[in-house]
Amino acid sequence: MDKKPKNLRPLKALRYLFKKPKTLRYPFELKEPAERYRGLHLNDWDKCTGCGNCADICPNEAIEMKEIAEIEPEKGEKNERPEIDYGRCCFCGLCVDICPTGSLRLSRDYLHIHFDPNTFKILARDEKTDKEHFLPEEEYSIFKASLAHRKENYEGFAPDLIYALFDPERIPMSQIPPEERKTSFIEQVKGFSQEEATREASRCLECKLCEDACPAGMDIVDYVRNIWDNNLEGAARDIYKTNPLPEICGRVCTHNCESACALGHQGEPVSIRWLKRYALDNIPLEKYQKVLGTEEIESIGKKVAIVGSGSGGLAAAYYLKLMGYETIIFEKLPKPGGMMRYGIPEYRLPYEALDKDIEYIKSTGVEIKCNTTIGEDITLKDLRNGYDAVFISTGLHLGRSTGVSGTDHTDVFQAIEQLRKVTMGEEIKVTDKIVVIGGGDVAMDISRTLVRLQLKKFGTVDITVSCLETRDIMPATPEEIEEALEEGIDLYPGWGPEEITIKDDKITGVVMKKCLRVFDEEGRFNPEFNEEETMELKGSMIVEAIGQAPDFTFLPEEIKKGLEYEGRRIKINEYGQTSLPWLFLGGDLARGPDVINAIDTGHKAAKGIDRFISKNE
Amino acid sequence: MREVELYFGPQHLGMVGNFSITLKVEGDRILEATSNPGYLHRGFEKLMEYRTWIQNFPLVCRINVVEPDHMEMVYAMAVEKLANIEVPERAHWIRSIYLELARVGSHLFGLWAYSNMLGFDTVAQWAMYHRDLILDLFEELTGGRVYHIYIWPGGVRRDFPDGFANKIVKTLHSIGKCVPDYDDTFFNNPLFYERAHDIGKITQEEAKEWGGVGQVLRATGVPYDIRKVEPYAAYNKVDFKIPTREEGDAYSRIWVIRDELIESVHLIFKLLDNLPEGEVYNRVPNPFKWRVPKGEAYVRVESSRGELGLYMVSNGEDKPYRVHFRTPSYPHGLTILEKVLKGASIADVGNAMISLYVVAPEIDR
Numbered sequence: 017m018d019k020k021p022k023n024l025r026p027l028k029a030l031r032y033l034f035k036k037p038k039t040l041r042y043p044f045e046l047k048e049p050a051e052r053y054r055g056l057h058l059n060d061w062d063k064c065t066g067c068g069n070c071a072d073i074c075p076n077e078a079i080e081m082k083e084i085a086e087i088e089p090e091k092g093e094k095n096e097r098p099e100i101d102y103g104r105c106c107f108c109g110l111c112v113d114i115c116p117t118g119s120l121r122l123s124r125d126y127l128h129i130h131f132d133p134n135t136f137k138i139l140a141r142d143e144k145t146d147k148e149h150f151l152p153e154e155e156y157s158i159f160k161a162s163l164a165h166r167k168e169n170y171e172g173f174a175p176d177l178i179y180a181l182f183d184p185e186r187i188p189m190s191q192i193p194p195e196e197r198k199t200s201f202i203e204q205v206k207g208f209s210q211e212e213a214t215r216e217a218s219r220c221l222e223c224k225l226c227e228d229a230c231p232a233g234m235d236i237v238d239y240v241r242n243i244w245d246n247n248l249e250g251a252a253r254d255i256y257k258t259n260p261l262p263e264i265c266g267r268v269c270t271h272n273c274e275s276a277c278a279l280g281h282q283g284e285p286v287s288i289r290w291l292k293r294y295a296l297d298n299i300p301l302e303k304y305q306k307v308l309g310t311e312e313i314e315s316i317g318k319k320v321a322i323v324g325s326g327s328g329g330l331a332a333a334y335y336l337k338l339m340g341y342e343t344i345i346f347e348k349l350p351k352p353g354g355m356m357r358y359g360i361p362e363y364r365l366p367y368e369a370l371d372k373d374i375e376y377i378k379s380t381g382v383e384i385k386c387n388t389t390i391g392e393d394i395t396l397k398d399l400r401n402g403y404d405a406v407f408i409s410t411g412l413h414l415g416r417s418t419g420v421s422g423t424d425h426t427d428v429f430q431a432i433e434q435l436r437k438v439t440m441g442e443e444i445k446v447t448d449k450i451v452v453i454g455g456g457d458v459a460m461d462i463s464r465t466l467v468r469l470q471l472k473k474f475g476t477v478d479i480t481v482s483c484l485e486t487r488d489i490m491p492a493t494p495e496e497i498e499e500a501l502e503e504g505i506d507l508y509p510g511w512g513p514e515e516i517t518i519k520d521d522k523i524t525g526v527v528m529k530k531c532l533r534v535f536d537e538e539g540r541f542n543p544e545f546n547e548e549e550t551m552e553l554k555g556s557m558i559v560e561a562i563g564q565a566p567d568f569t570f571l572p573e574e575i576k577k578g579l580e581y582e583g584r585r586i587k588i589n590e591y592g593q594t595s596l597p598w599l600f601l602g603g604d605l606a607r608g609p610d611v612i613n614a615i616d617t618g619h620k621a622a623k624g625i626d627r628f629i630s631k632n633e
Numbered sequence: 634m635r636e637v638e639l640y641f642g643p644q645h646l647g648m649v650g651n652f653s654i655t656l657k658v659e660g661d662r663i664l665e666a667t668s669n670p671g672y673l674h675r676g677f678e679k680l681m682e683y684r685t686w687i688q689n690f691p692l693v694c695r696i697n698v699v700e701p702d703h704m705e706m707v708y709a710m711a712v713e714k715l716a717n718i719e720v721p722e723r724a725h726w727i728r729s730i731y732l733e734l735a736r737v738g739s740h741l742f743g744l745w746a747y748s749n750m751l752g753f754d755t756v757a758q759w760a761m762y763h764r765d766l767i768l769d770l771f772e773e774l775t776g777g778r779v780y781h782i783y784i785w786p787g788g789v790r791r792d793f794p795d796g797f798a799n800k801i802v803k804t805l806h807s808i809g810k811c812v813p814d815y816d817d818t819f820f821n822n823p824l825f826y827e828r829a830h831d832i833g834k835i836t837q838e839e840a841k842e843w844g845g846v847g848q849v850l851r852a853t854g855v856p857y858d859i860r861k862v863e864p865y866a867a868y869n870k871v872d873f874k875i876p877t878r879e880e881g882d883a884y885s886r887i888w889v890i891r892d893e894l895i896e897s898v899h900l901i902f903k904l905l906d907n908l909p910e911g912e913v914y915n916r917v918p919n920p921f922k923w924r925v926p927k928g929e930a931y932v933r934v935e936s937s938r939g940e941l942g943l944y945m946v947s948n949g950e951d952k953p954y955r956v957h958f959r960t961p962s963y964p965h966g967l968t969i970l971e972k973v974l975k976g977a978s979i980a981d982v983g984n985a986m987i988s989l990y991v992v993a994p995e996i997d998r
Contacts, residue, residue: 025817026824029755038762050769051794054776073920075688108691108782113790114920122776173776179790181687181920218922244922 092276184283326354591624647983847939
């Protein structure tokens with residue numbers, strides 16, 4: 017094998033002298049980069065939420081989130097945008113693959129010609145919002161190519177959900193199927209197993225957009241991380257920092273956090289609500305005080321009275337108790353919980369879950385006096401004299417009526433009242449054909465409650481729900497609407513009632529007219545109808561669920577006069593403090609209506625009351 | 634005659650890469666040679682302990698500038714082994730095709746280095762141009778020309794773009810057409826023979842004893858190749874040959890490289906013919922919440938320079954606890970090079986070194 021070759025063949029190479037050279041004469045001859053080229057960044061500012069995941073994953077710390085004053089962030093977004101330091105960037109594209117909104121891409125541009133090294137840093141933009149630096153083909157010149165002189169429509173390495181570094185799909189929650197669940201009031205959602213919870217928690221990117229969106233400002237990232245770590249006690253401690261009703265919120269919260277979740281932009285948000293529920297479901301009530309360190313709370317000898325044992329009242333009582341105040345809650349109804357017990361049906365929020373949260377709060381020493389009506393059993397004046405401060409969170413327990421002709425008929429009911437009666441174990445009127453008016457969560461709650469009662473009584477379901485809003489702007493949460501439809505209700509969105517038809521003193525239905533718009537240009541509630549287009553919904557009984565109102569009859573006149581008002585609402589400061597410094601207001605009366613807002617007002621009021629009592633502010 | 638100590642490199646004709654050899658010479662005969670690594674120490678193994686499992690991807694490929702792809706592969710394999718991640722079938726095949734393309738590119742680069750050092754500038758230019766065509770393929774597939782960051786745990790980062798298989802075939806054919814020119818001008822050139830034969834000669838026993846792998850070992854007649862010994866990716870699904878020679882000198886090593894280059898091209902064609910359809914990526918956990926289970930792994934691949942191994946320890950955290958690479962250039966550049974240079978002439982230092990396929994960044998990690 018080892019043989020010395022002998023020939024003149026190498027001279028063959030001479031013929032290459034007469035071939036065209038392969039070298040490109042840059043910059044006059046350019047090579048077009050490939051379609052997937054990983055060049056300079058592009059960022060769609062309209063899509064970008066400022067979540068900062070790109071900055072977190074960058075292995076070179078080349079990305080810094082910069083606050084942009086001109087951007088007014090939407091709820092659950094930040095006005096920060098990534099700034100890329102091209103002195104550090106290695107063009108790996110991890111930032112593209114982690115971007116949950118898909119706003120960040122790489123272009124095929126790769127040139128930066130400039131005498132100033134400080135120009136290596138630039139806020140990533142694209143031609144959509146930055147016409148100045150992204151130029152059409154004819155205006156672009158390679159001799160000026162830089163981070164601020166770029167070609168438009170020059171997309172390169174693009175995000176792709178299949179290869180994304182995050183998981184866009186959530187772990188499905190096991191639920192009782194509609195056919196089965198509508199036969200009873202058993203809880204519909206089954207809850208996560210440990211494996212499911214760990215996997216779901218592992219999807220969280222820890223960008224904290226959810227925390228900004230949460231009305232109570234919960235430490236969501238911390239507790240989701242603890243759940244992922246299977247440290248449920250740690251998760252419980254994180255949760256109780258800002259929310260003393262997690263079993264309830266873990267079921268019925270309006271989950272603003274999930275709406276803000278970065279993963280929701282291209283996929284499904286993390287099931288933060290179900291995760292919270294999972295954490296607390298798996299800690300027995302007996303261990304709560306030990307886990308949360310509330311076995312012994314030293315009293316500071318001050319007393320606060322709380323009116324109403326709903327979410328606002330319970331939250332205020334708990335946090336005041338933690339600060340050492342003696343707190344007592346006065347509740348008109350036979351059991352504590354307010355709207356959570358008497359408004360939300362059992363299949364959404366079973367009483368055991370509700371009781372677990374309340375029992376824990378009671379175990380810390382909060383006293384709850386039920387069947388006690390202010391103004392009858394005890395007056396506000398007594399509270400004023402006997403306590404250092406008073407917190408009122410009586411909620412919105414009055415229903416509103418549409419006021420159309422026929423609403424004074426005895427078979428026209430208010431949803432709120434009916435729901436309360438169901439909880440109290442009273443029998444409510446159920447006919448075989450019912451019309452519900454309203455498109456909010458209460459309308460869905462009463463419809464689905466009636467589905468169950470109708471099915472039990474008649475074996476069939478015939479419930480029609482109609483509301484002013486079209487399906488896309490219905491105020492009820494989408495999953496509630498979906499579940500109601502699954503259970504067999506008929507939905508007519510976009511119609512308003514004209515009159516209730518009554519024949520022989522019996523209701524036969526409602527005449528509806530087409531709703532053209534619900535809100536006017538200024539965003540105020542001001543519906544407009546097409547009187548010509550009408551239809552009749554048949555039914556022998558009507559339930560109205562179009563809104564709730566507060567009941568202030570327990571407030572004595574002199575106090576009502578002493579308060580300042582903003583429009584029709586009582587004026588309060590950020591702590592819920594009214595113009596009478598000892599009187600605080602919270603719950604649905606202040607914000608909402610929903611549980612998590614009420615909890616936050618309770619928590620803030622607790623801080624305000626402490627401020628008032630200890631510093632007299 | 635007087636003994637003189639000479640520094641050969643890091644700036645010296647015939648020296649490629651940031652590497653130097655201290656030579657003790659008498660006249661132009663080398664009495665003793667000592668390799669001096671350390672000019673390119675970047676501390677990769679330590680850096681990797683401070684980066685998360687995913688963040689290490691853009692890093693590992695930079696260890697070997699010439700051939701980043703096998704570094705990616707070996708790291709992905711170690712993570713997959715530790716975390717028990719399955720890779721889809723198609724991804725295995727794509728990985729093999731991709732790694733063989735890397736081998737072709739790397740061998741062409743090696744050919745440039747060697748022929749350039751010998752003064753065969755024409756061939757060197759051809760090889761560099763043809764390597765560029767391979768880089769064009771990489772650019773189209775991955776978006777990067779040199780650092781591709783393409784293989785990662787769970788599969789590969791993107792599937793083939795439309796018509797990519799045809800492009801590979803076309804490009805390889807256009808390079809293949811020039812093989813006769815390469816042969817006539819370089820491999821069968823008497824000048825190459827004169828310059829290379831008997832340079833840096835080692836026996837089979839010596840190669841084994843001194844830790845020789847890859848071409849160094851195969852040029853002494855041992856058909857040792859990890860792709861056969863411990864098949865990974867799709868290498869056990871297709872048939873291919875392991876070229877060997879008997880002489881153990883620079884000439885035979887370069888010939889092994891040439892034959893391997895051609896065999897790799899044939900291998901790519903076979904892989905492309907049987908490329909299965911399907912997914913190419915099994916999602917790995919969210920990088921911010923990814924802990925690889927406690928354990929240790931040793932994995933190895935056949936890089937274009939020989940056996941490339943990676944020993945990695947995880948103590949169940951979001952970052953590796955310890956990473957160590959066993960790179961082929963390490964024994965070649967530090968042990969064998971010192972041995973073969975003893976008694977050689979100064980003019981043959983670069984020749985011997987490049988024929989051993991030493992790449993300095995692999996030694997200094």
